[in-house]
Amino acid sequence: MAQRSQQSSLAKAYLLLYNIGQTIGWSCILFLSLQHYLITKSWVGLYRHSYIQLLLEVFQTLAYLEVLHCVLGLVKSNWFLTAVQIFSRVFLTWGVVWSIPEVQDGWFVACFLLPWTLTEIIRYSFYALNLLNSVPYFLIWCRYTFFIVLYPIGVSGELFTQFSALPYIKKTAIYTYPLPNRMNMSFDYYTVVIILMLSYIPLFPMLYFHMIGQRKKVLRGLSEKKED
Template sequence: MATKSSPVKSASKPQGVVVKGYLFLYNAVQVAGWSYILFQLVNYYLLQSPQFRAQITLWDYTRFAVIVFQNAAFVEILNAAFGLVKSNPVITTFQVLSRMMVVIGVVMATPTGKVSPGLPIALLAWAITEIIRYGYYALNILNIMPYIVVFLRYTTFIALYPIGVTGELLCFWWAQSYAKTNTVWSWEMPNKWNATFSYFALLWIVMLLYIPLFPQMYLHMFAQRKKILGGNVSKSQGTKKTN
């Protein structure tokens, strides 16, 4: 029996190391990617001249990095689904797909989405949120967790989530105004598939989904904040009393 159990233990250790290594690398790359996007935002609005901004839009300036690092978040759905992380698969799916919809189905799909005032708002909220979130995950894998990182992870969302959602909805609004007068991404009868699809209606359906889903996500984060930060506060208080 001892002989049979030892190979199992030796096999499980490399698998754990591989998974942890993969998760750390993914999170570290995302921290670097979103840090670069944040730098691009600062550079575009604060360091570049008005002449520069007149020649190139924010989307054209940040497009490659946003497409790569935002769409790479689809991996998180798989990580949650296969149990590699403890994230809720349903919440993760909504968070990831809603942002992918903004990038692919709104900004990339319409000329109005590219110039929406919601784009810089969304990108700023996303960048700060993701730098903190992915940094938190990466440090957690290494078992290094400064309290300031935990505090930022479970506090900054209070402002950044509503700001990000506002930016996303503004992008949707600018896109639907274009879709209303154009048949972009829509199928009209008759066609060989004998089916119809309205991109304009899809945009409104997604926007309306924010009404029931965003409060659930927001309250979930508050519950996590109470669980994590509340526990830390009580422990620190208990330590002070003991001393």
């Protein structure tokens, strides 16, 4: 029993450090983003400003640890859904923006980067404070309200970024493995990106309205507690 309690305490401490670390990382991205805008009066070129690219790559890729958290039972979330959501972001980060310099200075990069940043600061600070049982109502409200605007803007930015990358992908055949070859199989990166873009059609409404439902459930529950 004591061993279980110790393991639980260690897991809680680890999750607390992880969520605090992610909050700090994304807060640095927000700070540098605002710095870029104050200097240039534009969101164009945001990705290349200071350490934004490095911070995005590090903290977005680290999010894959959350799949492990699910598998190990450290958090009560579906590991598959978590993996799918993280994959779409990591793919955009590395498979599109990092791989294709032509899209890095586009204004549409800011359209997904800023919503991601605000969402993650709210989400990870919520998780950290929840582990300490001290989440203020304001943060709960932000977590279940800001997505209403941020999610559609972020998805639009993701799609614009991928769409703008298609001409370069087609022209250079980057990451494409055509026939004939020794393995007798082909891989068309251009087609893969298009398929991933099309996957937003069923997935976005499903996830968006799921979150709307969660918002009603959580905020209604808080209102009932206040009345009691």
